Amino acid sequence: MSCKRKETAVIVSQECLLPGIFSMWLEAGEVAKEAVPGQFISMYANDRSKLLPRPISLCEIDKEKGFLRVVYRVTGKGTGTEQFSKMKAGDAMEIMGPLGNGFPLEAGKGKRALLIGGGIGVPPMLELAKQLDADKLLVMGYRDEQFLTKEFGQNGGLYLATEDGSAGTRGNVLDAIREHKLTADVIYACGPSPMLRAIKQYSEEKHIVCYVSMEERMACGVGACLACVCGSKEIDGHSNVHNKRVCKDGPVFLSTEVEI
Amino acid sequence: MDTRVTIAGVELKNPVMTASGTFGSGQEYGEFVDLNRLGAVVTKGVANVPWAGNPTPRIAETYGGMMNAIGLQNPGIDVFCKRDVPYLKQFDTKIIVNVCGHAPEEYLEVVERLSDEPIDMMEINISCPNVNAGFLAFGQDAGNVEKLTAQIKKVARQPVIMKLTPNVTDITEIAKAAEAGGADALSLINTLTGMKIDVERQSFAVANKTGGVSGPAIRPVAVRMVYQVANAVKVPVIGMGGIGTAADALEFILAGATAVAVGTANFYNPRATIEVAEGIEDYMRRHKVEKLTELVGIVKERGQ
Numbered sequence: 001m002s003c004k005r006k007e008t009a010v011i012v013s014q015e016c017l018l019p020g021i022f023s024m025w026l027e028a029g030e031v032a033k034e035a036v037p038g039q040f041i042s043m044y045a046n047d048r049s050k051l052l053p054r055p056i057s058l059c060e061i062d063k064e065k066g067f068l069r070v071v072y073r074v075t076g077k078g079t080g081t082e083q084f085s086k087m088k089a090g091d092a093m094e095i096m097g098p099l100g101n102g103f104p105l106e107a108g109k110g111k112r113a114l115l116i117g118g119g120i121g122v123p124p125m126l127e128l129a130k131q132l133d134a135d136k137l138l139v140m141g142y143r144d145e146q147f148l149t150k151e152f153g154q155n156g157g158l159y160l161a162t163e164d165g166s167a168g169t170r171g172n173v174l175d176a177i178r179e180h181k182l183t184a185d186v187i188y189a190c191g192p193s194p195m196l197r198a199i200k201q202y203s204e205e206k207h208i209v210c211y212v213s214m215e216e217r218m219a220c221g222v223g224a225c226l227a228c229v230c231g232s233k234e235i236d237g238h239s240n241v242h243n244k245r246v247c248k249d250g251p252v253f254l255s256t257e258v259e260i
Numbered sequence: 261m262d263t264r265v266t267i268a269g270v271e272l273k274n275p276v277m278t279a280s281g282t283f284g285s286g287q288e289y290g291e292f293v294d295l296n297r298l299g300a301v302v303t304k305g306v307a308n309v310p311w312a313g314n315p316t317p318r319i320a321e322t323y324g325g326m327m328n329a330i331g332l333q334n335p336g337i338d339v340f341c342k343r344d345v346p347y348l349k350q351f352d353t354k355i356i357v358n359v360c361g362h363a364p365e366e367y368l369e370v371v372e373r374l375s376d377e378p379i380d381m382m383e384i385n386i387s388c389p390n391v392n393a394g395f396l397a398f399g400q401d402a403g404n405v406e407k408l409t410a411q412i413k414k415v416a417r418q419p420v421i422m423k424l425t426p427n428v429t430d431i432t433e434i435a436k437a438a439e440a441g442g443a444d445a446l447s448l449i450n451t452l453t454g455m456k457i458d459v460e461r462q463s464f465a466v467a468n469k470t471g472g473v474s475g476p477a478i479r480p481v482a483v484r485m486v487y488q489v490a491n492a493v494k495v496p497v498i499g500m501g502g503i504g505t506a507a508d509a510l511e512f513i514l515a516g517a518t519a520v521a522v523g524t525a526n527f528y529n530p531r532a533t534i535e536v537a538e539g540i541e542d543y544m545r546r547h548k549v550e551k552l553t554e555l556v557g558i559v560k561e562r563g564q
Binding site: 006044048049050051052053076096216217218219220221222223224225226227228229230238239240241242243248 | 282311324328330335339527
């Protein structure tokens with residue numbers, strides 16, 4: 001019965017990290033209390049012409065203060081994310097969450113773990129890096145300018161990859177892994193589909209357990225509308241077809257259970 | 261105050277239902293709202309066998325609305341009867357099962373399969389514009405609608421609601437055909453077929469190219485059609501299309517709907533159904549309305 005609900009969060013601070021990349025801290029006690037790394041929240045624009053929530057992954061969770069941090073990209077002019085970027089400390093925002101399953105922390109406990117983030121898939125790896133009790137190697141890939149590198153540096157050995165070669169390995173995250181001959185017992189990854197596809201292939205060749213956090217356009221965010229499905233290797237227990245719900249069954253999946 | 265309404269002999273505690281496809285079979289939204297408070301839960305469409313649905317992206321936001329092309333993904337009638345019907349039976353609400361199919365035989369198989377299930381009504385989806393196998397023409401052709409309705413009525417043990425598509429020239433013709441075929445009630449409107457183009461990528465916004473537009477942006481079209489149909493048939497009409505508040509719902513009721521369904525609003529306000537139900541009670545108090553049924557179809561011309 002009634003246990004989940006939308007919550008009115010209050011913006012604590014907002015900062016532009018790079019052109020088009022913003023960091024926002026929200027006061028959202030109830031959601032923060034429950035949240036785990038790899039989960040996301042639905043953020044609602046105040047403009048009612050934009051009905052649907054924007055699913056944004058959690059970058060940091062401060063349970064003591066009841067704060068959540070999201071680092072998000074403005075996707076264009078007139079978009080919901082652009083509206084979020086113009087909001088100021090003290091402003092109220094409707095959110096719903098925490099949603100999705102999150103990264104399994106037990107799977108990496110005491111092991112050597114490779115945490116891989118690419119582009120706007122970088123932020124959710126930060127709270128994972130903070131909470132995961134493992135020998136952590138962090139590999140973050142960017143097109144050019146980097147963000148959150150200072151925070152990552154405090155939570156494990158950090159390796160960078162940039163497409164333009166401005167920092168770390170020139171190329172993608174797998175190029176960085178190969179250059180530094182990084183090995184691991186378990187991989188956690190979040191990033192664009194081509195990156196996840198390559199990491200899935202890499203981990204399966206090397207027989208490394210690999211968890212990927214998927215992205216898909218969402219409507220309800222709670223598993224009812226079946227908009228955000230991804231292909232599954234086996235017939236899924238809920239859908240009874242080769243489909244899983246990214247918002248409810250994911251966004252984190254074992255690489256071997258999904259088609260990317 | 262009496263909020264009860266009766267459709268084909270089935271009494272609902274209030275006129276608020278969920279719109280098919282927006283509420284699953286209730287499990288997900290059951291975490292946000294007390295399903296006992298709803299007049300009925302209308303399930304997502306179910307077919308004789310599992311359907312995988314369309315490729316992604318399946319949805320896009322539109323101004324004041326959204327467009328979907330889910331493609332009627334569903335687990336098939338066997339899993340539905342085993343899992344979803346027992347779940348819904350735990351609640352004191354009516355169960356309306358939405359039925360979809362590619363062909364009359366497929367609909368009839370599901371309808372027959374439901375005959376022994378403890379459900380209250382079924383709603384037949386002849387209007388989903390997303391599957392290419394000829395349904396579009398089905399719900400748009402009065403002759404086909406009458407024939408299918410009659411075939412279903414012959415095997416159905418529960419009352420049959422036909423759900424109409426708005427993508428026709430004259431919806432009253434289709435409504436009359438469904439009534440002539442023996443429909444016990446009509447629900448409308450399903451989504452309006454639309455198209456959205458992503459100009460940066462120069463591609464269609466959803467993989468299916470076209471999708472069904474829903475949400476507040478389409479409400480005036482839906483209210484107009486409910487008004488037309490309610491004045492053209494004798495069977496009860498269930499109104500839907502962009503309902504998010506009690507005032508929205510009351511537009512449909514005043515236009516002639518006996519009951520209403522909340523759809524897309526669930527996505528931006530998971531408690532929308534309950535808020536609509538409570539808001540209708542408030543309205544009845546303010547307007548000193550004893551029975552909700554007194555409001556059905558009483559809209560009048562300005563100045564009267």
